[in-house]
Amino acid sequence: MDLGLTGKVAMVGGASRGLGFAVAKALVAEGAQVSIASRDAVRIDAAAEALRAATPGAQVLAVPGDLRTSADITMWHEATMERFGGLDLLFVNTGGPPPGPSLSFDDAAWQGAVDLLLLSAVRMVRLAVPVMAARGGGSILMTTSSAVLEPIPNLALSNVVRASVAALVKTLSNELAPQKIRVNNLVPGRIDTDRVRELDEGRAKASNIDLAEQRRRMEATIPMGRYGAPDEFGKAAAFLLSEAAAYTTGAFLQVDGGMIKGVW
Template identity: 55%
Template structure:
């Protein structure tokens, strides 16, 4: 299937590793021009060079902080100056810290709000005029399965990512007539550094090893294993492409069948 991404510009946030990196790589493999960003300049530069070497695609690295409005504006401005109008955007950011309700202060809630919800608002707002100039575009957000089935230790993520999901549904209605699509991707247990960190915390709380935590989790998955970042990226690239031109307002779980919710 021709995904028709060749020559199009896609922005991928939090792309130095994990799911963000996998999406950037998959887009480059399809011939897209990729603007990838993260907080760590050295890490994102190395990631971009790796993708460039592997694919021959035009890939550029930018430093940005998802929780900083000015940083987002600078990244979008630099991307449009270097590549032209943007047709694809992947909203992504590191997750808020885990913990119990009584552990979090007002400052913790505010930081999670800026990192998770406002980063989505600001990124979409900054890129939207570019997509409108093209008469088409696709925005996907990387949220969490917690928006359908809250995760006990991820309260901040449960709340803020649910807000992102609602935002996307609202925008999908508002901009459908302009051929700008908005969709959410819900990663289940994807084998990333973030999951390893969470498993280490679970292991400490349960007084078992991280390997035992993984074995317990995988035994409860219908497919019997964690997903890979590449498998997650395949779904993302499809939704970014014209092959998904009649799909908007959806929330797609890539979780190996883990969730039992109907909707």
């Protein structure tokens, strides 16, 4: 299937590794011009080189920036406009907040989670929409977590704030449809990334078991019996961002191996 992404301009957040990198890799492979951002300048430059190596001739711009801040998001957006002259696709993604129960966090921690997950999304979209509308439409995809459907123990900040992001997706999908801008949500389950490994290490330590046993226990809760590969997530993102999903907006696609048990 031709996803129709050749020549499209995409911005992909949190792309130095993990889910963001996997999405950038899938878009580049489909012929998109991709601007990637992350806080770590060394890692984001290395990610760009890896993308170019995987797809010779790929057009990739790497921009170091802290997506918790309005100034750095604006700087990334402006650098993308200068390099590529427009924007068609936006993948909203940042790192995750620290684990812990609800009452263990002070106001600063809660505000930090809001800045990281919710306000970053609002700021990215606010800059992207006028450009997309001027080009006749576009596609926005946000990644959240299975926590938006089933709260995860000891991840209070993520549970609460990512649920707000999910509500933002649905709200924006209705508001932006007249401008031919689609907005969807991609929900990862246990994808084999550094972030998931770090969470598994914390759970293993708390349960006084080794990491291999912790992973075995988690895999036992997944009908497909394994963690997902980042590339599987990336390909799902490329589909939702593409014209192959032209009549899909306000949707929540789970990439979880059947882990989420609810009907909805």
